[in-house]
Amino acid sequence: MTDHLAVKQRSWNMSRIKSKDSVPEIRVRKLLHSLGFRYKLYVPELPGKPDLVFPKYKLALFVHGCFWHKHQGCKRSSNPSSNKEYWTAKLARNVQRDAKNKKALLDLGWNPALIWECETKDTDLLMKAVKREFKGIIN
Numbered sequence: 201m202t203d204h205l206a207v208k209q210r211s212w213n214m215s216r217i218k219s220k221d222s223v224p225e226i227r228v229r230k231l232l233h234s235l236g237f238r239y240k241l242y243v244p245e246l247p248g249k250p251d252l253v254f255p256k257y258k259l260a261l262f263v264h265g266c267f268w269h270k271h272q273g274c275k276r277s278s279n280p281s282s283n284k285e286y287w288t289a290k291l292a293r294n295v296q297r298d299a300k301n302k303k304a305l306l307d308l309g310w311n312p313a314l315i316w317e318c319e320t321k322d323t324d325l326l327m328k329a330v331k332r333e334f335k336g337i338i339n
Contacts, residue, residue: 224320225251225263231326235338246310248301257337260305261313262298263320270295271316 220242229252232239239261240253250260266276270291280287305312313333319325331338 222263222265224265224317227320227326228252228261228263228315228330231323231330235330247304247308248298250312257311258309259311259313259334259337261315261333263315263317264298265317268294269298271318274316274318276318
């Protein structure tokens with residue numbers, strides 16, 4: 201399927217995508233705050249600058265967009281049909297960087313955790329993801 205937007209319009213749209221305070225991230229924050237968790241945001245001293253950091257538990261939480269981080273098996277993780285060479289390389293670099301950051305966090309004694317954008321769309325699904333990543337911390 202070809203892109204229905206002109207190159208300039210697509211470029212403008214893509215430039216407006218936020219890397220901080222995204223809707224999925226805000227959903228995760230609100231749920232965790234309602235459960236009594238307190239956290240730090242975007243700690244630059246940690247590899248990958250995690251979205252939420254829980255120093256008490258040495259847990260670094262990332263809220264990943266399914267498209268940008270290639271969520272395997274997710275319908276939101278599509279391959280763009282235009283400029284394929286660029287996007288294939290770009291998304292592959294994102295996945296490699298994520299793996300490198302996860303290893304670096306583990307080497308520092310931190311627990312990397314991940315919640316996918318698609319898991320934030322439904323409150324029950326989000327709660328399951330939170331319980332999965334906070335295993336041993338919450339029931």
